Amino acid sequence: MIDFKHVKKFYPNGTVALDGVDLHIDDGEFVFIVGHSGAGKTTMTKLLLREEAVSSGSLIVGNYNLTKIKNREIPYYRRELGVVFQDFRLFPNKTVYENVAFAMQVVGTPRSMIKRRVPAILSTVNLADKIKCFPRELSGGEQQRVALARALANNPKIIVADEPTGNIDPKMSIEIMNLLMKINKLGKTIIVVTHEKNLVDYYKQRVVMLGDGKIIEDRVGGMFE
Amino acid sequence: MRKHYSLRYFTKQAMTGLWRNGVMSVASVAVLMSCLVVLGCFALLLININVNLENVAQLNQIVVYCEYDLDADAIEEIGSQIEEMDYIDSVTHVTKEDALETLREQSGEYEALYNDITPENNPLSDSFEIIYKGTDETEVFDLEAQLRSIEGVRKINSVYQVAKTLDGLKNGVMLVCVWFLAILFVVSIFVIINTIKLAVYSRRSEISVMRYVGATNWFITLPFILEGVLIGVFASLIGFAIETYIYNYVEKMALADLQMISVLGYGKIAIPLFFGFLVIGVITGIIGSVASLRKYLKS
Ligand SMILES: Nc1ncnc2c1ncn2[C@@H]1O[C@H](COP(=O)(O)OP(=O)(O)OP(=O)(O)O)[C@@H](O)[C@H]1O
Ligand SMILES: [Mg+2]
Numbered sequence: 021m022i023d024f025k026h027v028k029k030f031y032p033n034g035t036v037a038l039d040g041v042d043l044h045i046d047d048g049e050f051v052f053i054v055g056h057s058g059a060g061k062t063t064m065t066k067l068l069l070r071e072e073a074v075s076s077g078s079l080i081v082g083n084y085n086l087t088k089i090k091n092r093e094i095p096y097y098r099r100e101l102g103v104v105f106q107d108f109r110l111f112p113n114k115t116v117y118e119n120v121a122f123a124m125q126v127v128g129t130p131r132s133m134i135k136r137r138v139p140a141i142l143s144t145v146n147l148a149d150k151i152k153c154f155p156r157e158l159s160g161g162e163q164q165r166v167a168l169a170r171a172l173a174n175n176p177k178i179i180v181a182d183e184p185t186g187n188i189d190p191k192m193s194i195e196i197m198n199l200l201m202k203i204n205k206l207g208k209t210i211i212v213v214t215h216e217k218n219l220v221d222y223y224k225q226r227v228v229m230l231g232d233g234k235i236i237e238d239r240v241g242g243m244f245e
Numbered sequence: 246m247r248k249h250y251s252l253r254y255f256t257k258q259a260m261t262g263l264w265r266n267g268v269m270s271v272a273s274v275a276v277l278m279s280c281l282v283v284l285g286c287f288a289l290l291l292i293n294i295n296v297n298l299e300n301v302a303q304l305n306q307i308v309v310y311c312e313y314d315l316d317a318d319a320i321e322e323i324g325s326q327i328e329e330m331d332y333i334d335s336v337t338h339v340t341k342e343d344a345l346e347t348l349r350e351q352s353g354e355y356e357a358l359y360n361d362i363t364p365e366n367n368p369l370s371d372s373f374e375i376i377y378k379g380t381d382e383t384e385v386f387d388l389e390a391q392l393r394s395i396e397g398v399r400k401i402n403s404v405y406q407v408a409k410t411l412d413g414l415k416n417g418v419m420l421v422c423v424w425f426l427a428i429l430f431v432v433s434i435f436v437i438i439n440t441i442k443l444a445v446y447s448r449r450s451e452i453s454v455m456r457y458v459g460a461t462n463w464f465i466t467l468p469f470i471l472e473g474v475l476i477g478v479f480a481s482l483i484g485f486a487i488e489t490y491i492y493n494y495v496e497k498m499a500l501a502d503l504q505m506i507s508v509l510g511y512g513k514i515a516i517p518l519f520f521g522f523l524v525i526g527v528i529t530g531i532i533g534s535v536a537s538l539r540k541y542l543k544s
Pocket of ligand 1: 032033035036037056057059061062064
């Protein structure tokens, strides 16, 4: 459950990035967030990741009230979230396996569990045969699937993807979106920020449109307008 | 769930970090090591001054030298005046013949030089060796002044003066030492801060991913703190080796050339010195890395 209540976000330079957002997302939902450049989409993901704090209003994600969360709780909160960026952010000198295992290592997962889980996750994203490859040996779509696998590594309840298909060609984009749909079917909440009208129109999911920091439309099965 | 953070993981990260910024790491170790060696030299100097001070202070001795051409009566008069004074424990009259004999004995192979000296042309004078009881400074000065004012006394040699000089030297050394060290440690911490900052910078993408997947701050920072610890350990090990070399060299020199100075054997000092170096080195390393990780440790 994600609950934005009258959320405002001001950056230190005075920019009003979000100007009173009210948004409720239930567990297991699939939501597209769309809007023009500078509308505040990335700012919303930053608030969800608690990379930035809300300026006013309240934001509750699952059991965590992000307006009141203590600094030392943030890492534990983040384990409930998986995040995917436009630019993949993989380690070029680590193999596919190591890239995914890294996310588990740094939260203290036992080695035996890592060994079992990484191949399973990689087959979820259809990359079982690339387990020993380095990122440079993969296509953009494949790299993004590794990033998705890493986001899934700690079994989060929510996946946040900020323009996950921004850097890959349309055919590969479909593949990524299909995967996100599949993961959604497995019970995870999916939030996808995107610019791509075709994709949004094709999948007929809930679409939240932001404009100048406000929600200007929120429709299930919506189209990009 | 039990956590499986392995020490091996952290140590490997820390070593890799040091290796990757080789020049800065070497600089940090070198500067910190220099600090420790200088600190060690001062500490050992102070310890040895103290040892010598103790030896000197135990003597409680003043030697009073008479004028050269006094007759036996006048000398005896001086002796009895001394005996009447306060604080006096014992007075020994050393005639100029005794003194000559002692010199002759001490001269060893050069004894022949004294063959021409007869009681008539003995260039020495009679003296009184006094052991006193007072330990209070004013009492000692008082006594010294009284002795000086006796008619027929040429000069007095107070060990207390030597002790005072050594004590003054000790304070001087201490003062120089404190300032010098303060500056050196500030420099070391500064260099370590920059080394760790570089290490953090070269791993910034890794750190950002760690934060996104929920690594705790201590997990993220521990390798860097360990890097500071390693800098401290390396600096103290090398510093200790150098200090050992220096001390043994100085000890040999002091024993050969300056026989009146007693030098504490290195065996007694080595272990405390080693742990002192290690503790100070490691603490400095930790201060440096924590200072450069402040922002990560906070948020
Ligand atoms: N760190 C920041 N400091 C100051 N202003 C910022 C910062 N990040 C974003 N902004 C501003 O906040 C507003 C919203 O930015 P945001 O990145 O959320 O937009 P967006 O919808 O993701 O745009 P795009 O589609 O271009 O990615 C913009 O006006 C932007 O300039
Ligand atoms: Mg954006």
